[in-house]
Amino acid sequence: MQQAIKELKRLFGYDSFKKGQDRLVASILEGRDVLGVMPTGAGKSVCYQLPAAMLPGVSLVVSPLISLMKDQVDALNQAGIPAALINSTLSSKELNDTFRRIAAGEFKIVYVAPERLESERFYRLVQELHIPLVAVDEAHCVSQWGHDFRPSYLAVGRLLEWIEPRPVLAAFTATATDVVKEDIVSQLRLNHPVRVTTGYARDNLSFHVVKGADKQEYIARYIRSRPKDSGIIYASTRKDVEELERYLNRLGVSAGRYHAGLSDEERSKSQELFLYDVIKVMVATNAFGMGIDKSNVRYVIHYSLPKNLESYYQEAGRAGRDGEPGECVLLFAAQDIMTQKFLIEQGEGDPARKKQDYSNLNDMVDYCHTTDCLQRYIVQYFGDPSKEPCGRCGSCTDERELHDITLEAQKIFSCVVRMRQRFGITMTAKVLKGSADAKVKQFGFDQLPTYGVMKMAKEKDISGLINVLVADGYLMLSDSQYPVLSVTQKAKAVLEGTERVFHRAVVMKDQGSGQETEGAADEALFERLRQVRRDLALKERVPPFTIFHDATLRDMCVRQPRNEEEMLSVKGVGQHKFARYGEHFLREIRSFTGRD
Incomplete structure (x- = not known):
């Protein structure tokens, strides 16, 4: 792995791997299939881009994201890793030229849209190439139980039959339930993959x-x-x-x-x-x-x-x-x-x-x-047994006082039971409110002991409280167009008087307060470095973040490097990018700090 860390620094500007990256990279380099489930921002792309840059031949990356392909190919080429893409945005001339250059061995990584996998021309091409790795990004798209099923993804498994010897297959996604994970392994025909799930929490x-x-x-x-x-x-x-x-x-x-x-x-x-x-x-x-x-x-x-x-x-x-x-x-x-x-x-x-x-x-x-x-x-x-609250979300920062609503909850649970657990939220709220609705009378619910027991509350507030009790696991809704309520074991304990229910006062709170970025980065210098990046991006006709991320600019503001050695210690500054852009940013930092 020492060589991989060396290449990580040279190509991407990072001194060490993020959580899970080292195991995934090592497994791919050892010839093992992998399944990586990592949240957005955890560095999934490095897990296949780095091995692809190190392995002989040309690696394929299957992605449904046409716009992302271009951004990543631009970023790879800027990092010194020759890359190309094959998708519907290419003209016939561009496509012919790309195929010719792939066959000539000019690229290390080729991004390809799944719809292009089954073309006869593409099959002929892959048979002529040495392909050590096929990476599948957004791998949840292969599962019919995922939220974004793409039938064209099923072609990935068939593609492997045309590549000799069989390449390593690496699948990555940010979100997948246990059912979707198993479907990914099955549909892509992963061979006893090394599975790495780094957790789903986004701490920032x-x-x-x-x-x-x-x-x-x-x-x-x-x-x-x-x-x-x-x-x-x-x-x-x-x-x-x-x-x-x-x-x-x-x-x-x-x-x-x-x-x-x-x-x-x-x-x-x-x-x-x-x-x-x-x-x-x-x-x-x-x-x-x-x-x-x-x-x-x-x-x-x-x-x-x-x-x-x-x-x-x-x-x-x-x-x-x-x-x-x-x-x-x-x-x-x-x-x-x-x-x-x-x-x-x-x-x-x-x-x-x-x-x-x-x-x-x-x-x-x-x-x-x-x-x-x-x-x-x-x-x-998503199956992550996290126990600790985040301390940042609307619930964690809610300072409203907790109120004991056990009595109100018991009234609601009792009403659901007396309605034989066959009706939904709206009807239950009407009965508790004591509504004169025709259907309430039609079913005889105006004769129930729970009819009108919450008549002082607004019907929409009763519905809101029922929704809260569903969300907190006291009630359950059936999976249908017109879901019906039923009580859970948790609610039975409340009805029996062995558990109490607490809820924060229902007061709407404005969540629009600003959040300042932490850290000692000087905002004035940060804005000047952003302008340098913007000027370079316009000149080279690439998105600004492909030059350096905001996080890299902020690290420059904190470190205020004076020379090449110090600049290379900034997170996200590799040797190739320093050679292209380093002096532009060093000049601005020197100008700002007044140091040579």
């Missing part, structure tokens, strides 16, 4: 759920409090994207839009302006971002409820890829649930798939209502 991110806010007003205040920060706002529909983008631009915010209804040219232009920091805010559907390797996104706001926790964590995780603090805010409204149910019913899939989709949606709604640590809720969903 803070999560918040904001309920009942005027969404547009909240976003306007939030963005105005962060004029220099880059952020992404996700919405479920194209209509919401269009309306929100127009609203922000009327307010003087430099915002762009991205959704599948735009032309390729429009999407490409918006993406480029965002990557180059010309526009600070991107309003988009989930068609945007999965392939965006922009490291300095400081916040991600979800304007609408995502369909499941996998999608949410993938999208929210685009904040803080550079390891600096990032904030993830979900704006929740009850009508969002109906939108997602409509999309499930309109979508394709057999009854088993729809049942799974409803189960996933229930988990997402529970996340919005839980009083537990939000980060812990997410990582436990």
